[in-house]
Each structure stands twice: as C-alpha cells, then as structure tokens.
Amino acid sequence: MPELIRTRDAALRARAEKVVPGGMWGHLHAAKLPEAYPQFFSRGEGGVLWDVDGHRYVDFMCSWGPNLLGHHHxxxxxxxxxxxxxxxxxxxxxxxxxxxxxxxxxxxxxxxxxxxxxxxxxxxxxxxxxxxxxxxxxxxxxxxxxxxxxxxxxxxxxxxxxxxxxxxxxxxxxxxxxxxxxxxxxxxxxxxxxxxxxxxxxxxxxxxxxxxxxxxxxxxxxxxxxxxxxxxxxxxxxxxxxxxxxxxxxxxxxxxxxxxxxxxxxxxxxxxxxxxxxxxxxxxxxxxxxxxxxxxxxxxxxxxxxxxxDDVPARLAQLGQTLRDGLETRSRQFGLSIRQSGPVQMPTLLFEGDPDYRKGSAFCSAMLARGVYFHPKHNMFLCAAHTEADIAVALEAAEHGFASVAAL
Amino acid sequence: MPELIRTRDAALRARAEKVVPGGMWGHLHAAKLPEAYPQFFSRGEGGVLWDVDGHRYVDFMCSWGPNLLGHHHxxxxxxxxxxxxxxxxxxxxxxxxxxxxxxxxxxxxxxxxxxxxxxxxxxxxxxxxxxxxxxxxxxxxxxxxxxxxxxxxxxxxxxxxxxxxxxxxxxxxxxxxxxxxxxxxxxxxxxxxxxxxxxxxxxxxxxxxxxxxxxxxxxxxxxxxxxxxxxxxxxxxxxxxxxxxxxxxxxxxxxxxxxxxxxxxxxxxxxxxxxxxxxxxxxxxxxxxxxxxxxxxxxxxxxxxxxxxDDVPARLAQLGQTLRDGLETRSRQFGLSIRQSGPVQMPTLLFEGDPDYRKGSAFCSAMLARGVYFHPKHNMFLCAAHTEADIAVALEAAEHGFASVAAL
Incomplete structure (x- = not known):
C-alpha cells in the first residue's frame, strides 16, 4: 500500500503534546484511529478534505456529522x-x-x-x-x-x-x-x-x-x-x-x-x-x-x-445505498463477510470475526492510503456534496481495502 | 426623556413569543431589564451597537463580555x-x-x-x-x-x-x-x-x-x-x-x-x-x-x-477610571450616593437605598434614551474600541440619568 508521508502532522503532534494534554482531546483524537490517520487538517471543500501534509481524501466522516451540505457551501x-x-x-x-x-x-x-x-x-x-x-x-x-x-x-x-x-x-x-x-x-x-x-x-x-x-x-x-x-x-x-x-x-x-x-x-x-x-x-x-x-x-x-x-435526506439515501450495495458486492468478491448497519446516510461497516477491529483497521488504512477517509468502528456520514464519482472512488479504494483484509 | 420607538422590536418579540418559550432565554432576556430596553439588535461596530429600530448605543455591556476589542475588529x-x-x-x-x-x-x-x-x-x-x-x-x-x-x-x-x-x-x-x-x-x-x-x-x-x-x-x-x-x-x-x-x-x-x-x-x-x-x-x-x-x-x-x-487591560483601566471618576463627580452634583465597585474595566454601579433597583432602572433608562447602554444591576464591560469621546458621551448621558433619579 502507498505510504502516506506525515512530516507536518508529526511535527504538529509533537508541538501539541507539549501544550495540550495528550496532544488532543475527545472524539477527534487520532490516537483512537489506526496509525495511518492524520491528526491535523488544512482544508475542506465540499465532501473532500486535505490533511496538513497535503493528502486529499474523499471524506466519509464529514466532521463527525456537522458537514451536511459540503464545506464552503x-x-x-x-x-x-x-x-x-x-x-x-x-x-x-x-x-x-x-x-x-x-x-x-x-x-x-x-x-x-x-x-x-x-x-x-x-x-x-x-x-x-x-x-x-x-x-x-x-x-x-x-x-x-x-x-x-x-x-x-x-x-x-x-x-x-x-x-x-x-x-x-x-x-x-x-x-x-x-x-x-x-x-x-x-x-x-x-x-x-x-x-x-x-x-x-x-x-x-x-x-x-x-x-x-x-x-x-x-x-x-x-x-x-x-x-x-x-x-x-x-x-x-x-x-x-x-x-x-x-x-x-x-x-x-x-x-x-x-x-x-x-x-x-x-x-x-x-x-x-x-x-x-x-x-x-x-x-x-x-x-x-x-x-x-x-x-x-x-x-x-x-x-x-x-x-x-433539495430533500437532502433522500439524496443522501440514494448515494448511501449505492455505497452500501457496492461495498457488499466487493466484499463478497474477496470472500469476506461484512456487516453494514444503520441508515445508509450514516453507514457503519464492521467485519465478521473482528473483535479487535484488526480487519476494520486494515481496511480503513488501505482506503486512507487511496484517498478515502472511512472509520473502522464509528458510524460514518454522507454529505450532499458527495457525488456518484466520489462513491465510485470509495468503492475502488474499498477493493484495495478488502484485498488488505483478505491478505491478513 | 426622549421616548425610543420600538416598532420592529415589538413585532419581533411578538413573533418570538410564539416559537421560543418566553420569547427568549437566559441572561440576554430583555424581560430582566427596564422596559425601555430592546430585545433585538441589528448591528455592532467597535464599541457601538444598534437595535433593530435603528437606535444607536455606546455599549457598556459589550455582549456581556465577549466584545473585548470592538465588533468587526x-x-x-x-x-x-x-x-x-x-x-x-x-x-x-x-x-x-x-x-x-x-x-x-x-x-x-x-x-x-x-x-x-x-x-x-x-x-x-x-x-x-x-x-x-x-x-x-x-x-x-x-x-x-x-x-x-x-x-x-x-x-x-x-x-x-x-x-x-x-x-x-x-x-x-x-x-x-x-x-x-x-x-x-x-x-x-x-x-x-x-x-x-x-x-x-x-x-x-x-x-x-x-x-x-x-x-x-x-x-x-x-x-x-x-x-x-x-x-x-x-x-x-x-x-x-x-x-x-x-x-x-x-x-x-x-x-x-x-x-x-x-x-x-x-x-x-x-x-x-x-x-x-x-x-x-x-x-x-x-x-x-x-x-x-x-x-x-x-x-x-x-x-x-x-x-x-496593546496591553488592553491597561487601556481599559484608563478608560474605566475616567468613567468611574466622572460618574462619582456627577452623582455628587445631583446629591446622590452611588456605589461603584469591581475593577474599573468591569464596573458595577448601584445606588444607595435602592433595594428594588428603582433608582438604577431610572438611571439606566434615561441613559439608554440618550444612546448609552448601561446595566442597572449587573457588572458592565469596557472594550478597547471605546474612546475618550465615548466616555464623554456616557458621562453626559449620566447627567440625565442622575437627574431622573433625583426627580424620583
């Protein structure tokens, strides 16, 4: 998997560690995510996010909910x-x-x-x-x-x-x-x-x-x-x-x-x-x-x-269903059992037989490396700025994700 | 005293009453202020505030604290x-x-x-x-x-x-x-x-x-x-x-x-x-x-x-001392006993023998009518956008305020 360079993120983490207890607090603390995840972000636009090292992600956390219509709507x-x-x-x-x-x-x-x-x-x-x-x-x-x-x-x-x-x-x-x-x-x-x-x-x-x-x-x-x-x-x-x-x-x-x-x-x-x-x-x-x-x-x-x-819930449901169906199909192609739950606008993806989220972490880390920000154990969020092309990008990245899990 | 026309404020209060319990909540509820006070505001600039009926106030509440340097700094x-x-x-x-x-x-x-x-x-x-x-x-x-x-x-x-x-x-x-x-x-x-x-x-x-x-x-x-x-x-x-x-x-x-x-x-x-x-x-x-x-x-x-x-605390102390001294002098001219307490950057003005704040309310209402927003029982706030001219405006309005109290 392509490795993400995190020079700037690492430098900011080191500085933050000195002046903020644990370097960050609460639900946005990257310590709760796989190692590959960035802590600091530089920019958001629509349904897309950039970390401080310039990596671009189609973002399925949407600021953990607030980003409903896209950044800078x-x-x-x-x-x-x-x-x-x-x-x-x-x-x-x-x-x-x-x-x-x-x-x-x-x-x-x-x-x-x-x-x-x-x-x-x-x-x-x-x-x-x-x-x-x-x-x-x-x-x-x-x-x-x-x-x-x-x-x-x-x-x-x-x-x-x-x-x-x-x-x-x-x-x-x-x-x-x-x-x-x-x-x-x-x-x-x-x-x-x-x-x-x-x-x-x-x-x-x-x-x-x-x-x-x-x-x-x-x-x-x-x-x-x-x-x-x-x-x-x-x-x-x-x-x-x-x-x-x-x-x-x-x-x-x-x-x-x-x-x-x-x-x-x-x-x-x-x-x-x-x-x-x-x-x-x-x-x-x-x-x-x-x-x-x-x-x-x-x-x-x-x-x-x-x-x-714009009936945003309906739009999110449509995008979310495409994502859910696509993930289901691709997981099967890799012989993996996944559990998708919750409303499709706020999807949760878990792997069967994954009590320590090792599979979920491998899957999400591989997706992250291909420019898609998923979460291994929290519900995710769609936003109205997501496009069918973004869903396609996510599904293509998911193939690499599933391949990583299959290789564990 | 000049009466402030509150057509727009009254209309907004009536609409708010229907969709917000009591029309407003918390410390910004105008029900806790003398009747003359507006509930709704349209604009802030520096240390000055306009209500929705277009009345302009030199503002000594400063959003109840947040406005430290002036609106739109x-x-x-x-x-x-x-x-x-x-x-x-x-x-x-x-x-x-x-x-x-x-x-x-x-x-x-x-x-x-x-x-x-x-x-x-x-x-x-x-x-x-x-x-x-x-x-x-x-x-x-x-x-x-x-x-x-x-x-x-x-x-x-x-x-x-x-x-x-x-x-x-x-x-x-x-x-x-x-x-x-x-x-x-x-x-x-x-x-x-x-x-x-x-x-x-x-x-x-x-x-x-x-x-x-x-x-x-x-x-x-x-x-x-x-x-x-x-x-x-x-x-x-x-x-x-x-x-x-x-x-x-x-x-x-x-x-x-x-x-x-x-x-x-x-x-x-x-x-x-x-x-x-x-x-x-x-x-x-x-x-x-x-x-x-x-x-x-x-x-x-x-x-x-x-x-x-800019050593903002020192600047606020200077302005606040001028205000305090001026209020003290003017209250004496009207034969009134006032108690000014707290740091001069966050002054509180109370009247002697005023258990129901009747004097304070008359004072503040008269000041409000002359374009100065004071509070009859809460500490007030200075901001760095206040000028010596603003203090002079406040002191001139205070003369009308003290006259109102003396006439009670």
Missing part, C-alpha cells in the same frame, strides 16, 4: 457572511433568531417551540432539565451504552464523575420493550422522561433503527405516566428525515435535541419541544455567552432551507 | 476570514489549534497546558471534572451566590435540578478566610478543589476583588490538602490581567476556566492547567462537535496577540 456561507457584516455576538439576538425559530418549528414535526445552544450536550442537558422541571420528577431512562454527551451526567467515561451525577438515570436496552417497561416500572411515580437516540449508534457495534413497536412503547409509557419522550437527534438530525428521525415511525417525541448538521459546520444546537413543556422551558435557567450568536443562526436558516428544498 | 476578522477560506469544522483540528495553545500557555502565568471548548460552562465543568479525576476526591468548594454556569451542578436556578446534582458542592463566603477554612475542614479528605471567581461579581450586589489574604488562604488549603485551586476567569479573563486575574496577588491557580473575551465574540472557551493535572486532563472524556473549530481559534490567536501587544 456557497448559499450557507453567503448567508453567514451577510449576517457577519451586520453583527454576530451582540447584547441580544438578531432578527435571524426569530426567522430560524419559525423555520425549525415549521420543519420539525413535533415542534411547537425551540431554543438554541452551542453543543449537542447543551441540548441533551437542557432537554433533561426541562423534563424534570415540567414533571417535578427526577428519573430519566436511557439506553445502556448510548452516547448523549460528554459531561458528568452522561459521559461515556466515569473518570472525574461522581455516583450522584447519575443517581437518577435508569437503564434499558435499545429496542427491547420489556426492558423499557421494567425500567419505567422501577422509576414509578418519579419518571420524568425517557431519552432515546434517534437510532442506536453505539461505537463499535452494529447500528439499529428503532422498531415501531419500541417507539410506540416509549410513547405509551410516557403518555400513561405523564413523562416526556426525549429524542437525541444530535447525530442523526436532518440526515434521515428533516421533520424528525421518528416521523416515519408515526411516533412523535415531546422534546428533541439537535446539533451537528443544523448549521452545516457552524457551532449551533437546538432543543425543540411540545406545547405542554413550553412553560417549563421558559422557566429553567439555561444560557451561554454565544448562544444568541447570529452568524451560526443565519447559516442554519440557509442550511435548513436547502435541506427542505 | 479588522485584525481579528482578517485572521478569522483567512482560516475560514481553508476550513473551520474538519475531522480534526487545524494547525491553528497548536498555535493558539502555545500562545495561551505562553501568556497565562500558571498554564502548562490548555484545552478548548465552546461555552464558559464547558470550561468550568471540565475544570471540576479534571480536579476530581486527578485527586480521586469529590468535594468542590464554591462561594455562596457565585455564578459558574448554567447547567444543573451550578445553575443559579434550582428548577429542573436534583439535590444530587450538587451533592458534593460545599459553600464558603467570598473573601472570608474563616468560612473557607471551615468548608475545607468539613470536606476533609474528600476535597477535590476550590472554585473561585476571578473576583466577586454576583448579580445586583457590590463587586469585590479578592484580598491577598483570601487568595493565599485558598492556595494554602489546596497545597496542604493536595486539592486543586480553580479560578473561574470566564467573565474577567483578559480584561484585568492577560496573564491571569490573580497574577497581581502573587497567587497562582492549578486550573482556570476562560471564555467570553478570548476570541472577541467568536464562540470559544479554554481550560488552562498546571502540570500535575495534565495526566488527568488527558484521561477525562470531554468533547464537543465544534470544539476543534478553527475559525474561532484563529480569531483567538489574533485577539490574544492584540491583548498582549
């Missing part, structure tokens, strides 16, 4: 620039906040109102706070292994977290109605809400779309107990269904948390809610220095209008 | 634009993250390393998490009434918050060594850290700079117990002393939380820390979708270089 950036010329972070919101709120409420099926934040974690935390305030109860049910953010009440790590931070969380298994019923029963009269990811996108395992039965059970429990159904749309939002990822199931939540793709890479998050939670939402104290920032909101207005106008 | 925005042309939210950080981290570590007295986030609350929460991870202990001491963010563990409101969210907080009184010693004794072997605002800037009360005795006591307790001293610089950072607000006291913290002014209005926060906390900082899981965003980092590099080059 002309309409989004023009809207952002227009707002920027007036003002961004002022003593209060700009008119665009109202425009965005009206658009979100119009687009999202269950939304009677919305509020804006900066991080996905801000949105999930706000949802939980509103549910507790509205119900006067404490228990929140979450799926085992689900990711809802990176603060003590929900972080995947327990380091620096106290037991009390999670005193009122209780757990069920995704898509398991029985376990959900049992958790709700256990919470009894103290059930404030059930928080569920739009689909099961746990790291390193097969992804699962919610079954209609499971979604209805969650709705039924919340209705019967006067609790709130919270959907975490942070990762999936606007890629599966612009009106809400559960719209196709015929089940509507009471609160949803959104972020990542909402402003095509500009930092923004949102909570949407039903009318019965409006009063509580107006009473809890949630805020941030930059939460009324107008430029990200202008970018979000442009992004969401394009999502609706 | 040419050097900051040029740096941001240069980075934007390459890329912002990519699959990992850009080179500018290293440049910024090196600059922060170079500038901030106690900093051996740094990490970046988006909200001030992200930074304070991360500090607490790192302190707990490093010490393996749980208790965090905080000052009664101090503001450290807007999530359940620290929100000024208890609505939607459970008792367990604050199970391991214990309280002392700012500048009261005895109460600090007592709280530390009570925490015993479980003391993870002491979290203190750079100065006491509680809403609606006189501000207090920390005494040397108090700062040394906090340091002594942390040293003797192996706990971490955490300074919340979110509000004060880079306005009092670019190396850290406590540098003049000769006391250095172990961890500091920064945000607001760090990137002159671009959404960014930072944690800085001492070497003994580096390992814990590299191990806790903290992350956000936009935390590696390169544009805000480029803006921060430009902002911090200007802060250092």
């Amino acid at each position: 002309p309409e989004v950036e023009e809207a952002a620039e227009r707002q920027r010329r007036d003002g961004d972070c002022l003593n209060g919101p700009a008119e665009v906040m109202v425009e965005l709120a009206e658009l979100v409420v119009d687009m999202v099926g269950h939304a009677d109102w919305t509020q804006f934040q900066k991080n996905g974690t801000d949105a999930t935390t706000t949802c939980v706070t509103i549910a507790r305030a509205a119900t006067g109860r404490r228990k929140i049910l979450v799926a085992k292994g689900a990711y809802h953010g990176a603060v003590p009440w929900c972080s995947p790590s327990l380091l620096g977290v106290t037991a009390e931070d999670r005193a009122h969380l209780a757990y069920f298994t995704f898509n398991d109605v029985e376990s959900l019923d049992a958790a709700a029963k256990e919470a009894g009269d103290d059930l404030a809400g059930i928080l569920i990811s739009a689909f099961r996108h746990d790291l390193g395992s097969d992804q699962e779309l919610p079954t209609v039965e499971f979604a209805r059970a969650a709705r039924r429990i919340c209705d019967s107990k006067g609790a709130a159904l919270l959907i975490d749309e942070v990762r999936a939002g606007f890629r599966l269904n612009a009106a809400g990822s559960w719209e196709g199931l015929g089940v509507r939540p009471d609160l949803s948390a959104w972020s990542k793709a909402i402003a095509n890479g500009h930092a923004l998050a949102a909570v949407t809610g039903a009318d019965w939670l409006r009063r509580a939402a107006s009473q809890v104290f949630v805020t941030g220095s930059f939460w009324a920032g107008a430029v990200a909101m202008a970018a979000a207005v442009a992004t969401l209008k394009i999502v609706r106008r | 040419p050097e900051v925005e040029e740096a941001a634009e240069r980075q934007r042309r390459d890329g912002d939210c990519l699959n990992g950080p850009a080179e500018v993250m290293v440049e910024l981290a090196e600059l922060v570590v170079d500038m901030v007295g106690h900093a051996d390393w740094t990490q970046f986030q988006k909200n001030g609350t992200d930074a304070t929460t991360t500090c607490v998490t790192i302190a707990r991870a490093a010490t393996g202990r749980r208790k965090i001491l905080v000052a009664k009434g101090a503001y450290h963010g807007a999530v359940p563990w620290c929100s000024p409101s208890l609505l939607g918050v459970t008792a367990e969210d604050r199970a391991h907080l214990a309280y002392f009184t700012f500048n009261d060594v005895e109460s600090l010693d007592a709280a530390a004794k009570e925490a015993g072997d479980d003391l993870a850290g002491i979290l203190i605002s750079a100065f006491r800037h509680d809403l609606g009360s006189d501000q207090e700079l920390p005494t040397v005795e108090f700062a040394r006591a906090a340091r002594r307790i942390c040293d003797s117990k192996g706990a971490a001293l955490l300074i919340d610089e979110v509000r004060a950072g880079f306005r009092l002393n670019a190396a850290g607000s406590w540098e003049g006291l000769g006391v250095r913290p172990d961890l500091s939380a920064w945000s607001k002014a760090i990137a002159n209005g671009h959404a960014l926060a930072a944690v800085t820390g001492a070497d003994w906390l580096r390992r814990a900082a590299s191990q806790v899981f903290v992350t956000g979708s936009f935390w590696a965003g390169a544009v805000a980092m480029a803006a921060a590099v430009a902002t911090l270089k200007i802060v250092r080059r």
Whole structure:
C-alpha cells in the first residue's frame, strides 16, 4: 500500500503534546484511529478534505456529522457572511433568531417551540432539565451504552464523575420493550422522561433503527405516566428525515435535541419541544455567552432551507445505498463477510470475526492510503456534496481495502 | 426623556413569543431589564451597537463580555476570514489549534497546558471534572451566590435540578478566610478543589476583588490538602490581567476556566492547567462537535496577540477610571450616593437605598434614551474600541440619568 508521508502532522503532534494534554482531546483524537490517520487538517471543500501534509481524501466522516451540505457551501456561507457584516455576538439576538425559530418549528414535526445552544450536550442537558422541571420528577431512562454527551451526567467515561451525577438515570436496552417497561416500572411515580437516540449508534457495534413497536412503547409509557419522550437527534438530525428521525415511525417525541448538521459546520444546537413543556422551558435557567450568536443562526436558516428544498435526506439515501450495495458486492468478491448497519446516510461497516477491529483497521488504512477517509468502528456520514464519482472512488479504494483484509 | 420607538422590536418579540418559550432565554432576556430596553439588535461596530429600530448605543455591556476589542475588529476578522477560506469544522483540528495553545500557555502565568471548548460552562465543568479525576476526591468548594454556569451542578436556578446534582458542592463566603477554612475542614479528605471567581461579581450586589489574604488562604488549603485551586476567569479573563486575574496577588491557580473575551465574540472557551493535572486532563472524556473549530481559534490567536501587544487591560483601566471618576463627580452634583465597585474595566454601579433597583432602572433608562447602554444591576464591560469621546458621551448621558433619579 502507498505510504502516506506525515512530516507536518508529526511535527504538529509533537508541538501539541507539549501544550495540550495528550496532544488532543475527545472524539477527534487520532490516537483512537489506526496509525495511518492524520491528526491535523488544512482544508475542506465540499465532501473532500486535505490533511496538513497535503493528502486529499474523499471524506466519509464529514466532521463527525456537522458537514451536511459540503464545506464552503456557497448559499450557507453567503448567508453567514451577510449576517457577519451586520453583527454576530451582540447584547441580544438578531432578527435571524426569530426567522430560524419559525423555520425549525415549521420543519420539525413535533415542534411547537425551540431554543438554541452551542453543543449537542447543551441540548441533551437542557432537554433533561426541562423534563424534570415540567414533571417535578427526577428519573430519566436511557439506553445502556448510548452516547448523549460528554459531561458528568452522561459521559461515556466515569473518570472525574461522581455516583450522584447519575443517581437518577435508569437503564434499558435499545429496542427491547420489556426492558423499557421494567425500567419505567422501577422509576414509578418519579419518571420524568425517557431519552432515546434517534437510532442506536453505539461505537463499535452494529447500528439499529428503532422498531415501531419500541417507539410506540416509549410513547405509551410516557403518555400513561405523564413523562416526556426525549429524542437525541444530535447525530442523526436532518440526515434521515428533516421533520424528525421518528416521523416515519408515526411516533412523535415531546422534546428533541439537535446539533451537528443544523448549521452545516457552524457551532449551533437546538432543543425543540411540545406545547405542554413550553412553560417549563421558559422557566429553567439555561444560557451561554454565544448562544444568541447570529452568524451560526443565519447559516442554519440557509442550511435548513436547502435541506427542505433539495430533500437532502433522500439524496443522501440514494448515494448511501449505492455505497452500501457496492461495498457488499466487493466484499463478497474477496470472500469476506461484512456487516453494514444503520441508515445508509450514516453507514457503519464492521467485519465478521473482528473483535479487535484488526480487519476494520486494515481496511480503513488501505482506503486512507487511496484517498478515502472511512472509520473502522464509528458510524460514518454522507454529505450532499458527495457525488456518484466520489462513491465510485470509495468503492475502488474499498477493493484495495478488502484485498488488505483478505491478505491478513 | 426622549421616548425610543420600538416598532420592529415589538413585532419581533411578538413573533418570538410564539416559537421560543418566553420569547427568549437566559441572561440576554430583555424581560430582566427596564422596559425601555430592546430585545433585538441589528448591528455592532467597535464599541457601538444598534437595535433593530435603528437606535444607536455606546455599549457598556459589550455582549456581556465577549466584545473585548470592538465588533468587526479588522485584525481579528482578517485572521478569522483567512482560516475560514481553508476550513473551520474538519475531522480534526487545524494547525491553528497548536498555535493558539502555545500562545495561551505562553501568556497565562500558571498554564502548562490548555484545552478548548465552546461555552464558559464547558470550561468550568471540565475544570471540576479534571480536579476530581486527578485527586480521586469529590468535594468542590464554591462561594455562596457565585455564578459558574448554567447547567444543573451550578445553575443559579434550582428548577429542573436534583439535590444530587450538587451533592458534593460545599459553600464558603467570598473573601472570608474563616468560612473557607471551615468548608475545607468539613470536606476533609474528600476535597477535590476550590472554585473561585476571578473576583466577586454576583448579580445586583457590590463587586469585590479578592484580598491577598483570601487568595493565599485558598492556595494554602489546596497545597496542604493536595486539592486543586480553580479560578473561574470566564467573565474577567483578559480584561484585568492577560496573564491571569490573580497574577497581581502573587497567587497562582492549578486550573482556570476562560471564555467570553478570548476570541472577541467568536464562540470559544479554554481550560488552562498546571502540570500535575495534565495526566488527568488527558484521561477525562470531554468533547464537543465544534470544539476543534478553527475559525474561532484563529480569531483567538489574533485577539490574544492584540491583548498582549496593546496591553488592553491597561487601556481599559484608563478608560474605566475616567468613567468611574466622572460618574462619582456627577452623582455628587445631583446629591446622590452611588456605589461603584469591581475593577474599573468591569464596573458595577448601584445606588444607595435602592433595594428594588428603582433608582438604577431610572438611571439606566434615561441613559439608554440618550444612546448609552448601561446595566442597572449587573457588572458592565469596557472594550478597547471605546474612546475618550465615548466616555464623554456616557458621562453626559449620566447627567440625565442622575437627574431622573433625583426627580424620583
């Protein structure tokens, strides 16, 4: 396989190591990726990315979600620039906040109102706070292994977290109605809400779309107990269904948390809610220095209008299906068994018999060397700037990837 | 007093009321200000702000802190634009993250390393998490009434918050060594850290700079117990002393939380820390979708270089002293007793015998009508784009303000 030269990346890693603990933090830390992966990037354009050593990649991580329409999307950036010329972070919101709120409420099926934040974690935390305030109860049910953010009440790590931070969380298994019923029963009269990811996108395992039965059970429990159904749309939002990822199931939540793709890479998050939670939402104290920032909101207005106008989820589904079919065919040609899961717009590819992701790493490293950025164990993301030609490039690179795995 | 026409603001408030709970959230909600204040803004330039009805204000809230150098600062925005042309939210950080981290570590007295986030609350929460991870202990001491963010563990409101969210907080009184010693004794072997605002800037009360005795006591307790001293610089950072607000006291913290002014209005926060906390900082899981965003980092590099080059804190101190002296003189001319407190770069003005802020509101409303944006009970902020002429405008408006109070 062609070897990627990483002189500049290595130099930056060495400098970063001195001034940033571990050289980087969180989900963007390249230490969690195969050795061949770069840590530092110099440029993005559409669905393509360049690392600091000048290597070009057709990118299927899309900034881990935010890149929905392509980097430097002309309409989004023009809207952002227009707002920027007036003002961004002022003593209060700009008119665009109202425009965005009206658009979100119009687009999202269950939304009677919305509020804006900066991080996905801000949105999930706000949802939980509103549910507790509205119900006067404490228990929140979450799926085992689900990711809802990176603060003590929900972080995947327990380091620096106290037991009390999670005193009122209780757990069920995704898509398991029985376990959900049992958790709700256990919470009894103290059930404030059930928080569920739009689909099961746990790291390193097969992804699962919610079954209609499971979604209805969650709705039924919340209705019967006067609790709130919270959907975490942070990762999936606007890629599966612009009106809400559960719209196709015929089940509507009471609160949803959104972020990542909402402003095509500009930092923004949102909570949407039903009318019965409006009063509580107006009473809890949630805020941030930059939460009324107008430029990200202008970018979000442009992004969401394009999502609706161009039916971006449908376009991503079409591209994603071509990718999935092509990967399936090629893996078979190499006599390999792969498992592709999750919605095709956010595909996950795992190898059979690959508990340590050795096959996945070999596959992805080979693809990377041929200019395609895949992830060996996290769900990936398509963007609307991807073309059929990009998918073809990915499939050609995948042949080298599968060959590498077959040679292990 | 001239009445400000608010047709457009009123129309936007009415629209917002329908799609945003209460029409707005958090600290930027105009409901917390006298009636005359606008909710929506259309433009910012330097230290001046326009509301959506076209009224112009010399602005002494400066976006509640972020506006340090003036809106649309040419050097900051040029740096941001240069980075934007390459890329912002990519699959990992850009080179500018290293440049910024090196600059922060170079500038901030106690900093051996740094990490970046988006909200001030992200930074304070991360500090607490790192302190707990490093010490393996749980208790965090905080000052009664101090503001450290807007999530359940620290929100000024208890609505939607459970008792367990604050199970391991214990309280002392700012500048009261005895109460600090007592709280530390009570925490015993479980003391993870002491979290203190750079100065006491509680809403609606006189501000207090920390005494040397108090700062040394906090340091002594942390040293003797192996706990971490955490300074919340979110509000004060880079306005009092670019190396850290406590540098003049000769006391250095172990961890500091920064945000607001760090990137002159671009959404960014930072944690800085001492070497003994580096390992814990590299191990806790903290992350956000936009935390590696390169544009805000480029803006921060430009902002911090200007802060250092131009000694912005000294410039703000000079302007702030002129404002304070002028307000004092003029209040006396009207036979009024005012209390000005806090550092002059972040002044707080309260009236004697004004428990319901009726005098403060009349004063600020009259100033607003004359094109000066003051706050009746929160600390205010100067920015480097303010001029001597702006201060003169404020002092002239203050005469009308004091006349209004004298006429009550």
